[in-house]
Every structure is written in structure tokens, then in C-alpha cells.
Amino acid sequence: xxxxxxxxxxxxxxxxxHFYTKPSVAVIKLDQNMKNSxxxxxxxxxxxxxxxxxxxxxxxxxxxxxxxAGELVAFRTPDRARPGDKIFLVMRxxxxxxx
Numbered sequence: 460x461x462x463x464x465x466x467x468x469x470x471x472x473x474x475x476x477h478f479y480t481k482p483s484v485a486v487i488k489l490d491q492n493m494k495n496s497x498x499x500x501x502x503x504x505x506x507x508x509x510x511x512x513x514x515x516x517x518x519x520x521x522x523x524x525x526x527x528a529g530e531l532v533a534f535r536t537p538d539r540a541r542p543g544d545k546i547f548l549v550m551r552x553x554x555x556x557x558x
Contacts, residue, residue, distance in 0.1 A: 469500055469547035476531070478540045485540045486533045491548065493532065494525035501536065503544030510537055 472491035478484070485501070493499075497512045515534045517523050526532045 469549050471545055472499070472548045473546040475501070475503075475540050475542055475544045475546065477542060478536075480539065483536055483539070484533050485536050485544075486531060487546055489526055489528050489530050489532060492525065492527050493546075493548070495523075498549040500547040500549055501538075501540050501544055502547060503541055506538070506540055506544045508536075508538045509549060 470491070472493055473487045473489040475485050476488050477486040479486075487493075493512065493515070495512055495515050498509065499512055500509045501507070512534055515523055515526065515532050517526065518531045523532070
């Protein structure tokens with residue numbers, strides 16, 4: 460169950476602008492804030508996978524812990540992504556111990 464409504468829904472937070480195949484790195488233009496450790500879903504016409512954000516970098520190639528709407532960020536992905544793919548924040552599920 461997610462924190463807000465109990466459904467485990469996703470919320471759009473950005474879009475992939477570039478993807479570099481050899482290092483498997485996606486560049487994302489953010490519409491919402493994002494931080495390392497966020498669980499995200501990458502979804503497009505031929506793409507659909509979930510991952511935990513780790514090692515996020517800003518456009519100066521500095522490792523950062525969080526980024527704000529309007530910024531460009533980059534991080535490694537476990538699978539191929541494509542420009543135009545959307546990034547969704549997967550809402551944190553609340554375990555029965557949290558209640």
C-alpha cells in the first residue's frame with residue numbers, strides 16, 4: 460500500500476532526453492523533484508522496467524543526492540531506455556509494520 464492512498468500508484472516525474480548505450484546512462488529532464496533511493500519506473504512504447512535511483516549526477520557531472528524540477532540529471536539504468544520514455548515515481552509501499 461502506498462503512503463498516500465494504499466494503491467502503490469506511480470506519478471510522472473520526467474522524461475528521458477538522451478540515452479548512452481555503452482555506459483547504459485539515461486539523461487532525464489525532471490518535471491518533479493527526485494532523490495537517490497527513489498524507486499522509479501521507466502516506461503515507453505518498447506520500454507518498461509523498475510529500478511532504484513543510485514549515483515545520480517547533475518549536468519556538471521557531480522554526484523548529487525537530490526534534484527529539482529527543471530533540472531537535467533543522469534544515472535545508470537539496468538536496461539536500455541529511449542529518448543521520449545517517461546519516468547514515473549513509484550510511491551513507497553507501507554508495510555503492515557508501519558501501521
